[in-house]
Every structure is written in C-alpha cells, then in structure tokens.
Amino acid sequence: MVAVVPDTPKIRFDRVTKSFPDRLAKTGTDQVIALSRVDLAVAPGEFMVLVGPSGCGKSTLLELLSGLAEPSSGTIRVDGKPIAGPGPDRGVVFQQYALFPWRTALGNVEFALEAIGLARAERVPRARHFLALVGLSGFEHRYPHQLSGGMKQRVAIARSLSSDPDILLMDEPFAALDAQTREILQDELLRIWEQTAKTILFVTHGIDEAVYLGQRVAVMSARPGRILDIVDIPLGARRGDDDLRSSPEFAQLRHHIWALLRGQVQTATRH
Amino acid sequence: MSLVSTVRVRRPLWRRLAGKSPLRAAWLANVTRRSLAILLFCLAWELLPRTGLVDRVFLPPFSEVILAAQRLVLSGALAEHATASVLRSSSGLALAILIAVPAGLVIGSNRRIGEFIEPLLELFRNTAPLALLPVFTLILGIGETSKIAMVLYASAWPVLLSTMNGVRTVDPLLVKAARSMGLGSVRLFAKVVLPASVPTIFTGIRLAAAHSILVLIAAEMVGAKAGLGYFVNAAEFNFQIPEMYAGILALALLGLLVNVTLVHIEGRLSMWRAS
Numbered sequence: 407m408v409a410v411v412p413d414t415p416k417i418r419f420d421r422v423t424k425s426f427p428d429r430l431a432k433t434g435t436d437q438v439i440a441l442s443r444v445d446l447a448v449a450p451g452e453f454m455v456l457v458g459p460s461g462c463g464k465s466t467l468l469e470l471l472s473g474l475a476e477p478s479s480g481t482i483r484v485d486g487k488p489i490a491g492p493g494p495d496r497g498v499v500f501q502q503y504a505l506f507p508w509r510t511a512l513g514n515v516e517f518a519l520e521a522i523g524l525a526r527a528e529r530v531p532r533a534r535h536f537l538a539l540v541g542l543s544g545f546e547h548r549y550p551h552q553l554s555g556g557m558k559q560r561v562a563i564a565r566s567l568s569s570d571p572d573i574l575l576m577d578e579p580f581a582a583l584d585a586q587t588r589e590i591l592q593d594e595l596l597r598i599w600e601q602t603a604k605t606i607l608f609v610t611h612g613i614d615e616a617v618y619l620g621q622r623v624a625v626m627s628a629r630p631g632r633i634l635d636i637v638d639i640p641l642g643a644r645r646g647d648d649d650l651r652s653s654p655e656f657a658q659l660r661h662h663i664w665a666l667l668r669g670q671v672q673t674a675t676r677h
Numbered sequence: 678m679s680l681v682s683t684v685r686v687r688r689p690l691w692r693r694l695a696g697k698s699p700l701r702a703a704w705l706a707n708v709t710r711r712s713l714a715i716l717l718f719c720l721a722w723e724l725l726p727r728t729g730l731v732d733r734v735f736l737p738p739f740s741e742v743i744l745a746a747q748r749l750v751l752s753g754a755l756a757e758h759a760t761a762s763v764l765r766s767s768s769g770l771a772l773a774i775l776i777a778v779p780a781g782l783v784i785g786s787n788r789r790i791g792e793f794i795e796p797l798l799e800l801f802r803n804t805a806p807l808a809l810l811p812v813f814t815l816i817l818g819i820g821e822t823s824k825i826a827m828v829l830y831a832s833a834w835p836v837l838l839s840t841m842n843g844v845r846t847v848d849p850l851l852v853k854a855a856r857s858m859g860l861g862s863v864r865l866f867a868k869v870v871l872p873a874s875v876p877t878i879f880t881g882i883r884l885a886a887a888h889s890i891l892v893l894i895a896a897e898m899v900g901a902k903a904g905l906g907y908f909v910n911a912a913e914f915n916f917q918i919p920e921m922y923a924g925i926l927a928l929a930l931l932g933l934l935v936n937v938t939l940v941h942i943e944g945r946l947s948m949w950r951a952s
Binding site for chain 1: 851853855856857858859860864868869872873875949
C-alpha cells in the first residue's frame with residue numbers, strides 16, 4: 407500500500423510560508439513564522455498523516471488547505487488548481503467536534519447539505535445514510551449533549567463526508583477521546599476510507615496513531631515548520647484480528663519517526 | 678350518618694387514596710412539602726393580627742384580605758385593573774424586544790459600531806430607569822403612552838445588552854466549522870450566530886420582564902387612572918387596607934405567572950442545552 411505520487415497530485419503545497427504578526431514583539435514588525443517553505447504532495451485517495459511537535463504549524467497547514475486562511479507566500483493546489491477559500495470539495499473534522507448544539511445529530515449532518523443547497527427531500531435520506539455509515543443509526547434525534555465523545559466525533563465525520571468532498575482534513579480528531587474509543591474510531595476511519603476512497607490528510611501528535619493510520623507519514627520540524635521527512639508505511643491492509651501495534655515492523659517504523667521527532671520536540675520545548 | 682362516623686372516615690380515606698398508587702402518594706407528599714412554607718406563612722398572617730401581636734389596622738388577617746379579594750374579583754374591579762397593567766407591561770415589553778433584539782444583533786456583530794456606541798450605553802444602562810420617570814411624565818403625560826414608554830425604556834436595556842453579549846460569545850469554533858463548509862457571512866449569521874445566541878437573549882428577556890412589572894407599578898403609583906399599581910396606591914390613600922393587600926397579592930401572583938410562563942418557554946427553546 408505504498409502510494410506513488412502522480413504528476414498531478416490531489417493536493418500540492420508549493421513552498422508554502424505562513425507568518426503571523428508577533429503580538430508580543432515590542433517593535434510590532436516582528437513576525438512569527440509558523441510555516442517555512444513547506445513542500446508536500448498528496449496522491450489521490452491517499453491517507454497521509456502529518457505528525458510533529460506542538461506548535462510546529464501542522465494545524466496551520468490544515469487551515470491553509472481548508473481555505474480558512476491564506477498563505478503568506480507559496481501556493482496550495484487541489485487537482486492542479488489553486489484554492490480560493492473554503493469549498494465543498496474539502497471537508498474538515500475538528501478535535502473538539504464543532505457540532506451545533508441546537509441541532510440533533512441528523513440536523514448537524516443536514517447542515518452541511520443545506521450549505522451545498524440540497525433540497526429537504528434529498529437532505530434527510532442522505533443525512534441518514536451517512537449517519538448509518540458511521541454506525542449511528544437510531545441516534546438521529548439525539549442532541550450533541552446526549553452523545554458521548556466518540557459518538558460526537560462520528561457525527562462530525564458523517565457531517566464532513568455528507569457533502570461528498572474529495573478531500574477530508576482531520577485535525578487531531580481523536581485526541582479528545584479515551585484510548586479505547588480512539589482505537590475503535592481509528593479502525594472505523596480506515597473502514598470508511600476504504601469504502602469511500604477519499605484523500606485524507608490527518609494531523610496528529612501521536613506516533614502510534616500516525617503509523618497505524620497512514621500510508622505515508624510526513625514528519626514536521628519544530629517552528630518554523632517544514633517537512634523534515636516523509637516515511638512510507640508499507641504495512642499492508644489491516645486485518646481485524648491482528649494486533650498490528652505489537653508487530654516488529656510497526657515498532658521499527660514507530661522508532662524511525664520517534665527518532666526524527668525527538669530532536670524537534672526538544673527544540674520546540676526550548677522556545 | 679352520625680358526625681362521629683364522618684370524621685372517622687376522613688383520614689383512612691386519604692390513606693386509601695394514597696395507598697392505591699405509590700405515584701399518587703409521592704405526588705401528594707411532594708405537593709404538601711412544597712406548600713408547607715407558604716401554608717405556614719398564611720397561618721402566621723392569619724394569627725399574628727388576630728392575637729394582637731401585629732396591629733390589625735395595618736396588617737389585616739389573611740382571611741379578611743381573601744374576602745376583600747373575593748369582593749374585588751366579583752365586582753370586576755380587580756380584573757379591570759389587572760388587565761390594564763398586563764396590557765401596558767406586555768406592550769412595553771413586546772416593543773422593547775422588537776427594538777432591542779435587532780439593535781443588539783447589529784451592535785454585537787459590528788465591532789466599530791459597538792465601540793462607538795458602548796460608552797453611551799454604559800451611561801444609560803447604569804442610570805436607574807425610575808430616575809427618569811419624571812421625564813416621561815413631563816413629556817408624555819400620565820396616559821397610556823407614558824406608561825408603555827416607561828416600560829419600553831426599562832425593558833430595552835437588559836434585552837439589548839444580553840443580545841449584544843449573545844452575539845459576541847458565540848463559540849468561534851462553530852463559526853470556523855460553518856465557514857469551512859463554505860458559508861458566507863449572511864448565512865453564517867442566520868444559521869449559526871442567531872441560534873447560538875437565543876439562550877442568552879432569552880435570559881435578557883426574562884430579566885426585562887421582571888423589570889417591566891417593577892417599573893410599571895412604580896409608574897402607575899405616581900400617575901395613573903387604572904392599573905394594579907394605581908389601585909394599591911389608591912386603596913392605601915383611601916385607607917381600604919384589606920383591599921390594598923388584595924391588590925398586592927394580585928401583583929405577586931401576576932409576577933409569578935409571568936415568570937413561570939417565561940421559564941416554560943425558555944425550557945422549550947433550550948431543549949438542546951445540557952442539563
């Protein structure tokens with residue numbers, strides 16, 4: 407399952423730099439450079455994981471790709487075309503779920519469909535379909551406060567999938583969940599990915615999660631963030647009964663990434 | 678049937694009623710518990726004047742007040758005054774909501790307008806509305822207009838400020854999520870900011886309702902020809918003390934009714950909030 411990047415990758419970051427004005431600077435001209443000349447290409451249908459120390463800019467990279475912010479320099483292309491703001495071709499899943507509390511689970515998924523202008527008669531069955539896809543049939547009429555963390559994140563995933571984006575951007579989506587729920591949802595996500603063939607860019611802190619989920623893992627440096635290395639994960643398809651995380655291949659890959667990150671984490675904590 | 682047997686039947690009957698269904702028994706017990714303090718209060722009100730511990734001229738026994746209330750209800754006077762008061766306060770409140778909610782939405786969402794107008798708002802908001810009562814009476818007289826205007830003025834502030842607050846404290850993550858789905862500013866406002874602000878706005882409305890009654894009564898006492906405030910004041914002036922207390926009771930019940938209704942509506946609107 408090693409992805410080969412074709413000539414027109416699905417997503418391409420080309421020398422992307424992002425800087426913010428430094429509010430703490432006395433002169434006001436200092437900039438905080440979050441990302442420095444990031445080059446990254448993601449193949450269509452690939453599951454790419456971004457891992458890096460805190461503050462390395464991985465969430466910023468996702469934000470730029472989603473269109474919620476603009477790079478200070480460099481270009482970001484999707485299907486060869488530069489992006490111009492948010493769009494239905496890129497769905498986002500946030501760490502804190504971002505569910506609208508005044509809407510039911512069904513209502514939340516419908517929100518994304520209302521955003522793309524679907525009529526009511528089409529919205530409801532489609533929303534139900536995606537809730538079923540994430541395993542939440544029967545919970546359509548629950549409000550977010552009546553759902554557990556894992557369920558909330560499933561609703562968020564269903565919502566982002568419902569508008570049928572080609573690309574799914576996930577910003578540490580399982581970080582707020584307990585370890586067991588996290589493992590369950592990781593497998594769920596892989597299943598959904600295999601079923602829907604989306605291109606996924608997944609940001610995480612956790613090396614275990616990165617190796618388990620990704621086909622390729624891009625390791626970022628501490629701030630100013632750039633891509634240190636891209637590690638291939640040739641672990642093959644997941645088979646339900648295996649404890650993949652305990653296999654020697656897994657440990658090897660994990661160690662490789664750990665070693666890459668170790669120096670970076672120390673640099674990051676010194677800032 | 679002899680007197681003795683009738684008396685004997687009463688308690689076992691209650692027990693039999695309660696015993697038949699444990700739910701009934703629980704409900705009865707609950708109601709009794711919750712009314713106990715009020716019942717004791719009424720009992721004290723009845724006994725203190727009668728025993729001479731409190732001067733009966735200034736505080737008639739509860740039963741006398743109830744009788745006066747009954748007379749007023751039957752003569753239609755209480756209904757007349759209560760209606761006048763309710764009409765004034767609800768019109769004032771409704772107008773206040775109609776003006777203050779849109780204004781609050783605009784001021785809350787636009788930073789420059791907010792910065793411009795807030796110092797003035799702070800000044801007005803900290804001035805007790807009753808202090809401006811003479812101004813309203815001067816300009817608008819003592820008719821319906823001045824009363825409704827007074828209520829409008831007093832109710833508008835809590836609604837305006839809570840609306841502004843509601844708009845400003847929308848979870849930015851929700852705005853971000855909506856934007857990532859491609860929503861523009863107008864749809865964002867209608868579909869995210871507005872629903873998210875409803876609970877806060879409603880708290881302001883509840884506060885405004887309490888203010889509106891308060892201010893109305895004061896305004897009616899100062900200059901009016903009808904209304905519960907006027908009635909209580911007039912009764913005191915004419916030394917119709919039991920009637921005065923009857924009027925005060927009516928006011929208390931009115932306030933309670935308004936609050937209970939609003940709490941109920943709020944409950945319906947906020948079903949999605951975590952309890």
